[in-house]
Amino acid sequence: MEKPIKTQWQLLMDNRNRFFWLLQAGGWIGYALVNYIGSLMHEMRDIYTLIIILGAYAGFLSTIPLRYLYRRIWEFPPALMVLIAIVVSYVTAVAWAIVDNATYWEIYKFGFRPDSPFFYLKNSLAKFYIILSWSGLYFGIKYYQMLQEEKQKALLASSMAHQAQLKMLRYQLNPHFLFNTLNAISTLILLKENEKANLMVNKLSHFLRFSLDNEPIKKVTLEKEVDALLLYLDIEKVRFDEQLEIDIHLSDETKNALVPSLICQPLIENSIKYAISNVEGVGKIRVRSWSEKENLILEVCDNGPKIETDPEKLFRKDGVGLNNTRQRLKSLYGKQYRFEMLKGAESGLCVRITIPMEMLESQR
Structure with missing residues (x-):
C-alpha cells in the first residue's frame, strides 16, 4: 500500500517533542517582543530590555515542568484535571511573578528593596492568566493531535478495507x-x-x-x-x-x-x-x-x-x-x-x- 506524501508541517506535527519546543520558544519570544514594543511607548532605560528578556526566560523555564505534569494527569477525570491545571497555573504564576519582580528591583532599581514584601507579588494575576492560557493551549493542541492520530488511523483502516x-x-x-x-x-x-x-x-x-x-x-x-x-x-x-x-x-x-x-x-x-x-x-x-x-x-x-x-x-x-x-x-x-x-x-x-x-x- 502506498503511503501518502506528507508536507513539512505534517512531519513537524508528527514529531511531538520538536513541535512542543518550537511552539514553546516561539510563544515566549513573541511574549518578549510584545512587552518590548509596549516599553517603547514609555520612557524606559535600555536596561529594561534585559528585564523583559529575563522575564520571558523565567516564564519559559517555569512552564516546562507543567508539560510533564499534564502528561501524568491526562487520563484523570476532566473536572479533576481542570482543577489541577488551575491550581498549578496559579502557583506557577506566583513563582514567576516573584522572580520577575525580584529581577526588576535588583537590576532596574539597582538593588533597592520595596517597603512591603507584597510588592514581589505584583502582576501575579496577569501572569496567572498567561500561564492559564498556556495550559489551555497545551491541552487544546494535545487533544487536536490525538484527534488527528485517530483520524489517520481511521483513514488507514478504511483504506485497508x-x-x-x-x-x-x-x-x-x-x-x-x-x-x-x-x-x-x-x-x-x-x-x-x-x-x-x-x-x-x-x-x-x-x-x-x-x-x-x-x-x-x-x-x-x-x-x-x-x-x-x-x-x-x-x-x-x-x-x-x-x-x-x-x-x-x-x-x-x-x-x-x-x-x-x-x-x-x-x-x-x-x-x-x-x-x-x-x-x-x-x-x-x-x-x-x-x-x-x-x-x-x-x-x-x-x-x-x-x-x-x-x-x-x-x-x-x-x-x-x-x-x-x-x-x-x-x-x-x-x-x-x-x-x-x-x-x-x-x-x-x-x-x-x-x-x-x-x-x-x-x-x-
Missing part, C-alpha cells in the same frame, strides 16, 4: 473464469480432442501468469489490458475455432490511459456465455475505446440475439461477471463512473463503461 474489497472482487473473477475454462477443457477431453485440450491448457497457463504478475488493486494501461484480453480470447478461440471473430480498435489518445486490471475480461466472458454461444454462424465481439470530455469510454459489443426488452433488465444481481465489474468501478471511482447496458445497432448487447481519463505520468 477498501483495498481488501478490491482484491476480493478482482480475485473472485479467477475461480469463476477457471470454472468455465476447466469445464471446456473437460468437454474437449471427453470428445477426445486432446490436441485442442492441450492447447487450451497452454493458453490458460499464459493467462494466469499474466493475472498473477499484475497487482489486483493497481491500474494498467489500456494497451496492456487489451494484451491480457487477447490472452483470454486465445483460450476461447480454441473452443470456438473459426466461429469467433474479434475486432479491437483503440483510439490513439486512450492507449496509455489507466484502467483497472482485467476490467474487460468479464464483459467478454459475458458476451461469449450469453451471446456467442447462441449465435448461428460466426460470433463477433467488438471492443472500442475513445475519449470524450476528459473521460475514457470503453465499449464491448456482440452480435448475439436481438434484445426485445430493456437491456438493463438483463442484469442479474446474483451474477458474478457484470456485478463484479460494476462493484469494482464503484469502489474505485465512487460516483465518477457509468456502467451502461445498451442494445446493439442491429442485434446483441453493448456494455459501455465511462471512467475519468487517467494517464501514465510519463504521458502527461
